[in-house]
Amino acid sequence: MRRALPVVRVLGRVVRTSWLIAGVCIAMLVSLEVGLRLASDSPEPGSLPDGDPRAGTSWWKEYSREFDATREAKWKPFVYFQRNPSYTGQYINIDASGRRVTPQPPNLPVAARVFFFGGSTMWGTSQRDSMTIPAEASRRLQQIAGPNSRIDVTNFGENGYVFTQEIIELMLQLRQGNVPDVVVFFDGINDAGAAVQAGAGGLTQNESKRYSEFAMGRTLDRTGVDRGIRHDLRAWGVLASSGGEQLALLQTLKTWKPVAPRTYISADSGAREVARIYASNARVVEALAKEYGFTPLYVWQPTLHGTSKRLTKYERRLMFVIDADPFNKRLQEVHRVVPALLDVSMPAIVGARFVNASRALDGEAEHVFVDKVGHNTEAGVPVLVDSFWPALKKALEKKLPLII
Amino acid sequence: MRSFVRLFAIRTWRFLQAFWLIVGMSVALLLLIESCFRVQATVSERMSGVRPGAAPKGDPQAGQPWFDEFTKEYDATRPQRWKSYVYFGRKPSFTGRYVNIDSAGHRITPQPIAPATPAAKVFFFGGSTMWGTAQRDDHTIAAEAARRLQPLAGAGKRIEVTNFGESGYVTTQELLALMLELRAGNIPDVVVFYDGINDVGTTVQYGAPGIPQNESKRANEFAVGRTLDRASFERGLGKDLRALRFLVGEGFNQLAIVDWLKSKKPKAPLTYVSADVAARGTVGVYAENMRIVEGLAKIHGFTAVYVWQPSVHSTEKTLTPFEARIAKQIEGSDFEHRIQETQRIIPGMLDTAMAGVAPGRFVDASGLFKGDTMSVYVDRIGHNTEASVPRIVDAFWPALQGAVTARVRK
Numbered sequence: 084m085r086r087a088l089p090v091v092r093v094l095g096r097v098v099r100t101s102w103l104i105a106g107v108c109i110a111m112l113v114s115l116e117v118g119l120r121l122a123s124d125s126p127e128p129g130s131l132p133d134g135d136p137r138a139g140t141s142w143w144k145e146y147s148r149e150f151d152a153t154r155e156a157k158w159k160p161f162v163y164f165q166r167n168p169s170y171t172g173q174y175i176n177i178d179a180s181g182r183r184v185t186p187q188p189p190n191l192p193v194a195a196r197v198f199f200f201g202g203s204t205m206w207g208t209s210q211r212d213s214m215t216i217p218a219e220a221s222r223r224l225q226q227i228a229g230p231n232s233r234i235d236v237t238n239f240g241e242n243g244y245v246f247t248q249e250i251i252e253l254m255l256q257l258r259q260g261n262v263p264d265v266v267v268f269f270d271g272i273n274d275a276g277a278a279v280q281a282g283a284g285g286l287t288q289n290e291s292k293r294y295s296e297f298a299m300g301r302t303l304d305r306t307g308v309d310r311g312i313r314h315d316l317r318a319w320g321v322l323a324s325s326g327g328e329q330l331a332l333l334q335t336l337k338t339w340k341p342v343a344p345r346t347y348i349s350a351d352s353g354a355r356e357v358a359r360i361y362a363s364n365a366r367v368v369e370a371l372a373k374e375y376g377f378t379p380l381y382v383w384q385p386t387l388h389g390t391s392k393r394l395t396k397y398e399r400r401l402m403f404v405i406d407a408d409p410f411n412k413r414l415q416e417v418h419r420v421v422p423a424l425l426d427v428s429m430p431a432i433v434g435a436r437f438v439n440a441s442r443a444l445d446g447e448a449e450h451v452f453v454d455k456v457g458h459n460t461e462a463g464v465p466v467l468v469d470s471f472w473p474a475l476k477k478a479l480e481k482k483l484p485l486i487i
Numbered sequence: 488m489r490s491f492v493r494l495f496a497i498r499t500w501r502f503l504q505a506f507w508l509i510v511g512m513s514v515a516l517l518l519l520i521e522s523c524f525r526v527q528a529t530v531s532e533r534m535s536g537v538r539p540g541a542a543p544k545g546d547p548q549a550g551q552p553w554f555d556e557f558t559k560e561y562d563a564t565r566p567q568r569w570k571s572y573v574y575f576g577r578k579p580s581f582t583g584r585y586v587n588i589d590s591a592g593h594r595i596t597p598q599p600i601a602p603a604t605p606a607a608k609v610f611f612f613g614g615s616t617m618w619g620t621a622q623r624d625d626h627t628i629a630a631e632a633a634r635r636l637q638p639l640a641g642a643g644k645r646i647e648v649t650n651f652g653e654s655g656y657v658t659t660q661e662l663l664a665l666m667l668e669l670r671a672g673n674i675p676d677v678v679v680f681y682d683g684i685n686d687v688g689t690t691v692q693y694g695a696p697g698i699p700q701n702e703s704k705r706a707n708e709f710a711v712g713r714t715l716d717r718a719s720f721e722r723g724l725g726k727d728l729r730a731l732r733f734l735v736g737e738g739f740n741q742l743a744i745v746d747w748l749k750s751k752k753p754k755a756p757l758t759y760v761s762a763d764v765a766a767r768g769t770v771g772v773y774a775e776n777m778r779i780v781e782g783l784a785k786i787h788g789f790t791a792v793y794v795w796q797p798s799v800h801s802t803e804k805t806l807t808p809f810e811a812r813i814a815k816q817i818e819g820s821d822f823e824h825r826i827q828e829t830q831r832i833i834p835g836m837l838d839t840a841m842a843g844v845a846p847g848r849f850v851d852a853s854g855l856f857k858g859d860t861m862s863v864y865v866d867r868i869g870h871n872t873e874a875s876v877p878r879i880v881d882a883f884w885p886a887l888q889g890a891v892t893a894r895v896r897k
Contacts, residue, residue: 293571
């Protein structure tokens, strides 16, 4: 026993010293992390690049604040995500269901209901409530409804949504008995983007995040089928590595590491995938339309990537960014091929209810795109609505023969 | 002044040293207690001789020579991966003696593979009862149906059966899985939906119908993803501190000692949606989902058969001693009891609702084992013995046979 005491003492000292060294290392790491964070400056919220068409407007600063406040998304069954509900602002309002509010006459009997589906361009990114696509369409629709009734418009647009998510959302609405008379699908940017990102059509944007979140959930789940010390060690490993990922230090080190160039699906395969999935989805919508008695319209939206318009100086800068980035370049190639493929496949499925609006903004000399995603200026919105207005009017005329 | 600074530095260093050593000792103590908890759990598990997840005493199939190997394979195939839109599916490509999973993650149904083009394609959708929990590959509902279907194809032809069943699936997930197959150009001739247990369970779990099982886990995982995502729009110290708090909290949650402490905390009794509301909600969603299937069926030209499955909760069979034990467990749990009440109301409502949606193609199999003495249920979820599978297929066979025969003739 006595002989063991010095050994224990030495061991104790070793452990103590190691622990203190670890403490000093952690303190150094924390100092370095704090230093890096202080050194990195983040752009002021709402700041715009030089020449941005929104920069001179009186509403942008407040709009931008409201936009940032409403960006956070929460999980929504089957469609993955949606904005948090119930936001009231000067330019952005979200209703209790998490949908962008479309200004429209409130107290008149509803003659018909129109649902608008799409991604952020339909939601109205960089547009005030009264200037979104559904808002513009709603104003025109009220004239059809006449003075004693109204056409109810709902904006189901949501950031990043692809066509499949929109169909699922429509299905969930139908299941609840919320049946429209006309449905407008306004798509293109997100479907093509998700296909190039994933290398396959029909997935949502950032689907890989859902994979890793689900996998992490299984690893951390203590009520799951997998239990025991090995499971818990894996969990701690995942947590430690996630902790490391949060460090600015690690992020800085990562930027030093040379990144292997990514390869993307070929433009031809990507375009064919996008067009094939789009047409197959349209068939599903047609089935729903027959069963529930509504008329769907399908609009393939114009994009910055595929535009042939005379670019403004600002848009040229955006295009320069696209040209320099392999992902965006491939996306551009896909966008240039898809519309022609859809012109061939869609009429057989939906007749004249497919509107290829990919060239709708080509004649515009002014700013219509505000970023490389392809979000539109408020001034571009009436032109976008013009592109599908005849089809929308015709669809409603069928539904409202007595009013017209 | 210099000596003051020196003294201050020495005292601060000593304080930090002492503080850090206290932290170290606390961590060491925590690890020691954690180890004790884990050792104790392992020893008591070994002494009781019951492996976690093992079949309970008296399991009607436990004496079968295939049972141990099946259980081993079943456990190996339980981990799930993310599957777009339908949330999850088994990991693909597992080869076993009794459980085989194909490259798409579907349970394999033994059936003829020639000629290459089948005379008709039949899709089976459902939850774990359709997947075949507690059943070998050749004893699942899909396998039993596949055997009976082959003669309908005619000489030199075959009918292809695909088992899309997956543990925990509710009808909405099945509808989406079907939609994705159609989108991919995989069009069936006949589709069988075999549901009930999971749809009712989820409605009672959440108080609202139409949501997948454990939806709250998906919501949490998404929120965690946003908290940890460094590529998102939300950045800065506030976000990173939230991430750090989450990671530390989750680290503690993995400790056995935290499990023990949680188990000691009194739980507020959970309240559940009334049986009547749950039943009406479940029926409403089921009927609307099937209406959407009918719409897809019309445009894609397939025939759908809908089966409301028998469940241990509402069974009127003569219970075996093992099943009586299950029934007692159900009676003892508020959650299970509410499911039981709901299961007892639903079939009557569905008969009315489905008559308008799919006349002649809805099969209410809920009363299937009434008065029967055979061993049918292996757990309180309502998974079935292999012996009961032919009886289950009997229930919807006339509808399936009729639908497939009509398709083959066409």
